[in-house]
Amino acid sequence: MSLADQELIVEFVTESLAHLADSERQLLEIEASAPRINVELVNTVFRAVHSIKGAAGFLGLHAINQLAHHLENVLNLMRNRQLEPNSSAIDTLLRSVDCLRSLLGNVEQSNEANVSQFIDALRSLESNEAAQEGPLAALDGAAPMPRADASEAGHTVTGAVATPPTESSIRVPVHLLDGLMSLAGELVIGRNRLLQAIAEEDDRELETVGARLNQVTRDLQAAVMRSRMQPIGNVFTRFHRVVRDLSARFGKQCELVVEGQDVELDKAIVEAIGDPLTHLIRNSFDHGLETPEQRMLSGKPACGTIRLTATHQAGGVRITIEDDGAGIDGGRVKARAVARSLITAEQASAMSDRDALRLIFLPGFSTAEVITELSGRGVGMDVVKTNIARLGGTVDIETNVGLGTTIDIKLPLTLAIMSSLVVRSAAQRFAIPQNSIREIVRIRRADAASRIERIKNALVLRLRGQLLPLVRLGDVLGIPNAEHIETVIVIEVGRLCYGLIVDGVDDAEEIVVKPLGRHLKDCLCFTGAAVLGNGRVALILDVGGIADHAELAKPKGRAGANDRVAHVDEIAQQSVLLFANGSTERFAVPANQVKRIERITADQIESVGGCAVLQYSSCALPLLSLEHFIRAAPRPQCKRLFVVVFEVAGKELGLLAPRIHEIRTVPTKIDTNSFREPGVSGSIVLDGKTVRIVDLPTLAAMADPRRHDPSTTQSADLEPWPTISPLFQDAQQACVPAVVGR
Amino acid sequence: MTTATFTQSPTEQLGELHLATFRVGKLLTGIDIRHVVQISRVQEITPVPHAPTSVLGVINLRGEVVTEIDLGVLLGLSPIEITAEARQVIVLVAGEPVGLLVDRVADITVVRRETIDPRPENLNGCDARFFCGVYQQEAELLAVLDLEQMLAAVGDHAGPS
Numbered sequence: 088m089s090l091a092d093q094e095l096i097v098e099f100v101t102e103s104l105a106h107l108a109d110s111e112r113q114l115l116e117i118e119a120s121a122p123r124i125n126v127e128l129v130n131t132v133f134r135a136v137h138s139i140k141g142a143a144g145f146l147g148l149h150a151i152n153q154l155a156h157h158l159e160n161v162l163n164l165m166r167n168r169q170l171e172p173n174s175s176a177i178d179t180l181l182r183s184v185d186c187l188r189s190l191l192g193n194v195e196q197s198n199e200a201n202v203s204q205f206i207d208a209l210r211s212l213e214s215n216e217a218a219q220e221g222p223l224a225a226l227d228g229a230a231p232m233p234r235a236d237a238s239e240a241g242h243t244v245t246g247a248v249a250t251p252p253t254e255s256s257i258r259v260p261v262h263l264l265d266g267l268m269s270l271a272g273e274l275v276i277g278r279n280r281l282l283q284a285i286a287e288e289d290d291r292e293l294e295t296v297g298a299r300l301n302q303v304t305r306d307l308q309a310a311v312m313r314s315r316m317q318p319i320g321n322v323f324t325r326f327h328r329v330v331r332d333l334s335a336r337f338g339k340q341c342e343l344v345v346e347g348q349d350v351e352l353d354k355a356i357v358e359a360i361g362d363p364l365t366h367l368i369r370n371s372f373d374h375g376l377e378t379p380e381q382r383m384l385s386g387k388p389a390c391g392t393i394r395l396t397a398t399h400q401a402g403g404v405r406i407t408i409e410d411d412g413a414g415i416d417g418g419r420v421k422a423r424a425v426a427r428s429l430i431t432a433e434q435a436s437a438m439s440d441r442d443a444l445r446l447i448f449l450p451g452f453s454t455a456e457v458i459t460e461l462s463g464r465g466v467g468m469d470v471v472k473t474n475i476a477r478l479g480g481t482v483d484i485e486t487n488v489g490l491g492t493t494i495d496i497k498l499p500l501t502l503a504i505m506s507s508l509v510v511r512s513a514a515q516r517f518a519i520p521q522n523s524i525r526e527i528v529r530i531r532r533a534d535a536a537s538r539i540e541r542i543k544n545a546l547v548l549r550l551r552g553q554l555l556p557l558v559r560l561g562d563v564l565g566i567p568n569a570e571h572i573e574t575v576i577v578i579e580v581g582r583l584c585y586g587l588i589v590d591g592v593d594d595a596e597e598i599v600v601k602p603l604g605r606h607l608k609d610c611l612c613f614t615g616a617a618v619l620g621n622g623r624v625a626l627i628l629d630v631g632g633i634a635d636h637a638e639l640a641k642p643k644g645r646a647g648a649n650d651r652v653a654h655v656d657e658i659a660q661q662s663v664l665l666f667a668n669g670s671t672e673r674f675a676v677p678a679n680q681v682k683r684i685e686r687i688t689a690d691q692i693e694s695v696g697g698c699a700v701l702q703y704s705s706c707a708l709p710l711l712s713l714e715h716f717i718r719a720a721p722r723p724q725c726k727r728l729f730v731v732v733f734e735v736a737g738k739e740l741g742l743l744a745p746r747i748h749e750i751r752t753v754p755t756k757i758d759t760n761s762f763r764e765p766g767v768s769g770s771i772v773l774d775g776k777t778v779r780i781v782d783l784p785t786l787a788a789m790a791d792p793r794r795h796d797p798s799t800t801q802s803a804d805l806e807p808w809p810t811i812s813p814l815f816q817d818a819q820q821a822c823v824p825a826v827v828g829r
Numbered sequence: 830m831t832t833a834t835f836t837q838s839p840t841e842q843l844g845e846l847h848l849a850t851f852r853v854g855k856l857l858t859g860i861d862i863r864h865v866v867q868i869s870r871v872q873e874i875t876p877v878p879h880a881p882t883s884v885l886g887v888i889n890l891r892g893e894v895v896t897e898i899d900l901g902v903l904l905g906l907s908p909i910e911i912t913a914e915a916r917q918v919i920v921l922v923a924g925e926p927v928g929l930l931v932d933r934v935a936d937i938t939v940v941r942r943e944t945i946d947p948r949p950e951n952l953n954g955c956d957a958r959f960f961c962g963v964y965q966q967e968a969e970l971l972a973v974l975d976l977e978q979m980l981a982a983v984g985d986h987a988g989p990s
Contacts, residue, residue, distance in 0.1 A: 515876065564878035604896035604925055606983045610879045616887055616894040624875040624889045
C-alpha cells in the first residue's frame with residue numbers, strides 16, 4: 088500500500104467516524120419520533136452512510152462497502168416510507184452502525200471480518216420481512232470484532248460501554264491555525280530582538296522585549312488551548328444510546344435530557360470523562376430509578392428522567408447528573424458501611440446523613456441489595472472519584488429520599504496549564520491549584536491564641552463564626568513547621584473545607600503541569616510537579632490527597648466531632664454582611680448565604696419584562712431592590728453599586744446594595760418582634776444603630792412565588808460546617824468585591 | 830531468575846557490550862550504554878516527601894521533571910555523598926528518564942558477552958538481584974546492572990538490608 092493510499096485511508100477513517108458519531112444520535116431521534124418518519128433526519132443518516140460507502144468502494148474496503156450498501160438500502164426504504172422505524176428496525180440499524188464503526192477502528196483487517204450476519208439482518212429488513220425477533224436474535228454478540236456494548240453486558244466486562252478509541256487527530260478551524268502561525272512568527276521576532284538586546288546590553292529594550300514576549304506567550308498559550316477544546320457534547324451523545332439500551336433491557340422507562348453540549352473542555356478531559364460519566368449514569372439508572380410500577384405507586388410519572396447538564400462555572404466546568412428516582416437513604420448507607428466494617432456502629436450513629444452519603448465513595452462500598460448485571464460489583468464510586476480527581480476535578484452527591492439524587496462534578500478546563508499559588512513550608516516550595524483555594528487568611532500573632540483552638544488534638548480556626556479544621560502542611564509531609572501559625576490557605580475540595588497551614592505565600596504563578604515518574608506514584612499528596620520561573624521544581628499539592636492523609640474526609644477521623652463543634656459554635660454567633668440601601672437605614676444578610684459580591688455600574692442593569700437583570704457570564708442574573716419587597720427607603724440614584732449574589736433552590740439571584748459596609752460577627756439571637764415582616768427575619772442593634780436582617784429565601788419567593796417556596800428551601804444557616812461558602816477574599820479586613828466585566 | 834536480561838541488538842549480535850562504568854562506594858558497576866542519556870554534575874534536587882527512601886527527589890532536566898535516585902541507597906550501600914566528583918547518570922528505562930546518583934564516573938568499557946560471568950550470590954554486601962552478571966576487569970570485578978530489575982524494585986519497602 089502506497090503512502091498516499093495510507094493517508095487517504097486515515098482521512099477516510101477520521102471522516103467516517105465523525106459522520107457515524109452523529110448518526111447514532113440521529114437514529115435514536117428517528118426512533119423517538121416514530122411512527123411519524125422524520126425524512127430530513129433519515130436523509131442525513133443516508134448521506135453519511137452513502138459517502139462512507141462510496142469512499143470505501145474506491146479504497147477497496149469491501150466489507151465496509153457492503154455493509155454500508157445494505158444500510159443504505161434500508162434507510163432508503165425508510166425515507167420512502169416503506170419501512171417503519173420501529174425499535175426493532177432501529178436496533179438493527181444501530182448495531183450495523185456499531186459494526187461499521189468497529190470495522191473502521193481496525194480498517195486494515197476490515198476485509199477479513201465477517202459481516203454476513205449484519206448484512207442478513209439488514210436484508211431481511213429490506214425484503215420487509217422485518218420479523219420482530221429474527222434480526223435481533225441473530226445479532227446478539229455477533230460483532231466481528233469484540234466490542235463492549237451495554238446491551239451485551241452479559242458477555243462483556245462492565246464499565247466499558249462503547250468507549251470510542253482515542254482519536255489521534257482532531258479538526259481545528261483554519262483561522263485558529265493561522266493565528267498560531269502568526270503568533271509563532273511574533274515569537275521568532277521576539278527572540279531575535281531579545282538576542283540583540285542581550286548582545287547590546289540594552290536594559291530598556293530588554294524590558295520592552297520581555298513584556299512583548301510575555302504577551303505573545305500568553306496569546307500562544309490561549310490559542311493552543313483553544314485548538315484543543317472540544318465540545319463535551321461529543322461524550323454526551325453516546326449516553327442516549329446507553330440509556331436506551333438499558334431501558335430496553337431492564338424494563339425501566341427513562342428519558343435522558345441533555346443540556347449544555349456546547350460547553351468546551353480540553354480534549355484530554357473530554358476523552359477521560361466518558362467512563363466515569365457512563366458509570367454514574369448507569370448508577371443513576373440502576374440504583375436511582377425505580378420500576379414503572381413503583382414510580383406510579385409513589386405518584387411519579389412512570390417514565391423516569393435523568394438530566395445531564397454541563398455549565399461553565401468559576402473558570403471550570405460543572406457537570407451534573409440529576410435523576411428523579413428514589414434517592415439514597417442515609418440510614419441504609421450507614422448500615423451497609425457498618426456491615427462491610429468500613430465504619431463502626433458508634434461512628435454511624437454520630438454521623439449526619441450528609442456525611443453518610445460520602446461513605447459511598449469509600450473503596451469496597453456497594454448499596455445494591457442484589458448484585459445486578461449493571462452495577463454492584465465493588466468497583467464503584469471510589470473508582471469514579473479517583474478518576475475524576477486525577478483530572479483535577481471533584482465529585483459530590485446530594486440526595487432527597489423519594490425525590491432523587493444529584494451528582495455534581497467540577498472539572499478544570501485544561502490539564503496542561505493551570506494557575507497556582509506557590510507556598511512555602513520549611514525551605515520548600517509547593518504549588519496549590521488556584522481553583523481549590525477559597526481564600527488566604529493571615530492571623531496576627533496577637534489574635535492567634537483567640538482564633539486557633541485545639542479540640543481533641545485537632546487544630547481548628549475560628550473563621551467568621553465557623554470552626555475550620557486545620558492541617559499543618561509540614562506535619563502531612565513530614566517536614567518541620569514554623570513555630571507560629573500565620574498563614575492559613577482555606578482549601579475547598581468538593582463540599583469539604585479545611586485550612587492548610589503554610590509557612591508563607593510566595594506568589595501566584597501559571598504553571599505547566601508535569602507528571603511525576605513511576606517511582607513516585609504512591610505519593611498521594613502530589614498531583615505532579617512544575618518547573619517554576621526560577622528553574623526549580625515545585626511539587627503540586629493534591630488538596631484532596633492531603634485531606635485524606637490528614638483523615639479529614641474519612642469518617643474514621645474527626646469529621647463527626649467537627650460537626651458537633653461547629654454546630655454548637657453556630658448557636659452562639661453568626662457572621663453577617665452589613666450594607667445600606669437608602670441613606671440611613673442599615674441591613675444585614677447572613678454571610679454564609681452570600682455566594683459572592685459583584686461591583687457593577689448602574690448602566691449595566693437591564694430591564695427585561697419589567698424585571699431588572701444583570702448579564703453575567705452569558706446568563707441573566709435577576710436583580711432585586713429591597714424597597715420593592717419590604718418597608719425601606721428607596722435606593723438613591725447612584726452610578727456604582729454592588730450586587731450581593733445568593734442562591735436559592737439552585738438559582739442565583741442578586742440583591743442590589745448601593746453601599747457595603749463590612750462583615751461582622753454578631754450573636755445569632757435576634758429581636759424577632761420589632762421589625763418582623765415578610766422578607767425581614769428580625770433585627771439587631773449594632774453600634775447603637777438598628778440593623779434589619781434580610782431573609783433572602785423569603786425575598787426570593789416574593790420575587791418569584793412560583794419558583795421559590797421558602798418552606799421547601801433549606802435555609803443555609805441550618806446546615807453545619809462545611810457547606811457554607813462565603814466567597815470573600817480575606818473578609819476580616821475588608822471586602823474586596825469581584826468586578827464584573829473587564 | 831538467573832538469566833541475563835539484555836535486549837537483542839546489533840551490538841549484542843556482535844557479542845560486544847558497551848558499558849558506562851562508575852563507582853558506588855567501593856563497588857565498580859556498569860550500565861549498558863544504550864540506556865544512558867547523559868552524565869552530568871549533580872544539580873539542585875527538590876525532595877519529595879513520602880517517596881521511597883532511595884528516591885532523593887526530582888530535578889528539572891531541560892524542562893522535564895525527572896526522578897533522581899541514590900544508587901548507593903538502592904543497592905544497599907551507604908548514601909552517595911555529594912562531592913565535586915559525584916555525578917548523575919540519566920538513563921532511559923521503559924520510556925521514562927531517571928537520574929541515578931553515583932560517587933564517581935569511571936570509564937566506558939567494551940566487553941565481550943561471553944566473558945561476562947553469571948552473577949555471584951553476594952557482591953560486596955549488596956543485593957545480587959540487581960545485577961545480570963560480573964566481568965573480571967584487571968584486578969577487580971565489574972558488576973553489570975540490570976536496570977529494569979533494579980528500577981522496578983525502587984518502591985519495595987523491604988529493600989536490601
